Amino acid sequence: RKEVEQDPGPFNVPEGATVAFNCTYSNSASQSFFWYRQDCRKEPKLLMSVYSSGNEDGRFTAQLNRASQYISLLIRDSKLSDSATYLCVVNRLGGYSTLTFGKGTMLLVSP
Amino acid sequence: EPEVTQTPSHQVTQMGQEVILRCVPISNHLYFYWYRQILGQKVEFLVSFYNNEISEKSEIFDDQFSVERPDGSNFTLKIRSTKLEDSAMYFCASSVGRGHNSPLHFGNGTRLTVT
Numbered sequence: 655r656k657e658v659e660q661d662p663g664p665f666n667v668p669e670g671a672t673v674a675f676n677c678t679y680s681n682s683a684s685q686s687f688f689w690y691r692q693d694c695r696k697e698p699k700l701l702m703s704v705y706s707s708g709n710e711d712g713r714f715t716a717q718l719n720r721a722s723q724y725i726s727l728l729i730r731d732s733k734l735s736d737s738a739t740y741l742c743v744v745n746r747l748g749g750y751s752t753l754t755f756g757k758g759t760m761l762l763v764s765p
Numbered sequence: 766e767p768e769v770t771q772t773p774s775h776q777v778t779q780m781g782q783e784v785i786l787r788c789v790p791i792s793n794h795l796y797f798y799w800y801r802q803i804l805g806q807k808v809e810f811l812v813s814f815y816n817n818e819i820s821e822k823s824e825i826f827d828d829q830f831s832v833e834r835p836d837g838s839n840f841t842l843k844i845r846s847t848k849l850e851d852s853a854m855y856f857c858a859s860s861v862g863r864g865h866n867s868p869l870h871f872g873n874g875t876r877l878t879v880t
Contacts, residue, residue: 686865697856697871698808705865741808745864752798752821753869755808 655680657754660742664760671732675759677725677742686745687718689727691738692758698741701727732763767791769872771857777878778847786842786875788857797840798858798869799832801825808856814840847879 660677667673679687687704702709704716704725715728725742742756770789778784790797799811812822814832831843840859844851854876858869 688868692808695854695876697873699871700868703865703868752810752813753800754810757807 657681658742658744658756660740660756661759663739663758664762666762666764667732668764669732669734671763672728672730673732673761674729675727675740675742675761677727677756679723679725679742679744679754681744681754682720682723684723684744686753687716687725688743688753689714689716689725690741690743690755692741693738698743698755701740729761732761734763734765737761737763769857769859769870771855771872771875773875774873775876775878777880780849780879781846784844784847784877786844786855786857786877788840788842788872789838790840790857790859791870792838794859794861794870796820796860796863796867797832797834798860799842800856800858800871801853802856802874803850803853811842844877847877849879852877852879 658679665673689701690698691701692698702711702716704718706718708717713730717726739758739760741758743753772787797814800808802808810823812826812832813820829845833841854874856874857872860867860869
C-alpha cells in the first residue's frame with residue numbers, strides 16, 4: 655500500500671461546481687495532515703491544515719477520519735483559479751515534521 | 766509576506782559535475798528541508814536540518830548529497846557527481862517549529878537538468 659494515495663485525476667468541472675478529493679494514508683501513527691495545492695511547475699503551497707474535528711476555510715472544507723485513515727477536501731463554488739493539482743500530505747513515518755506527499759489530483763475548472 | 770528564496774531558478778550541468786543549490790529560508794524559521802520532484806512524479810523528501818545538523822534523511826539522500834548552512838542565512842544542497850536521474854525540481858522549505866502548527870513554506874524551486 656502506498657504511503658499516501660489519492661484519487662487519480664484529472665477532475666474536470668464547470669465553474670460553480672462542488673468537487674471532492676479523497677486521500678488515504680498508510681501510517682496510523684501520522685499526526686499532521688495537510689492539503690497543499692501546486693500549480694504547474696511551481697512550488698507546493700499550503701492550502702489548509704486538517705484537524706481531527708474537521709475544519710473549514712471559506713469555500714474549502716477538510717475532514718479527517720483517523721479510524722479509516724482517510725482525509726478529504728471539499729471545494730464549493732469552484733472558480734477558474736482553483737485549477738491546480740491538490741496534494742494530500744501527511745507527516746512521514748518517524749518524522750514529526752518531514753512530510754510525505756501524495757501524487758496529487760489535478761483539478762480543471764472550466765467556464 | 767516573508768518567503769523562501771532559491772537560486773538559481775534553472776541549472777544545467779553535465780553528468781559527473783558538482784552542483785550547489787542555494788536557499789535562503791525565512792529568517793525566524795529554525796527547521797530547513799530539501800525536497801525534490803521528478804517531472805510528473807510526486808514531491809519526495811530528501812533531508813531535514815535543525816540546529817546545524819541533519820535531523821532526518823531519506824534513502825534518496827545518499828553519499829552524493831550533502832547540506833550545509835554556511836552562514837546565518839543560506840542553506841545549500843550539494844550534489845557531488847550528478848547523474849542523469851538527478852534531473853528534477855529541487856524545493857527548499859523551512860518551518861518555525863515542528864508539527865501541525867508549523868507548516869512548511871516552500872521556495873519556488875531550482876530546476877536541475879543533467880545532460
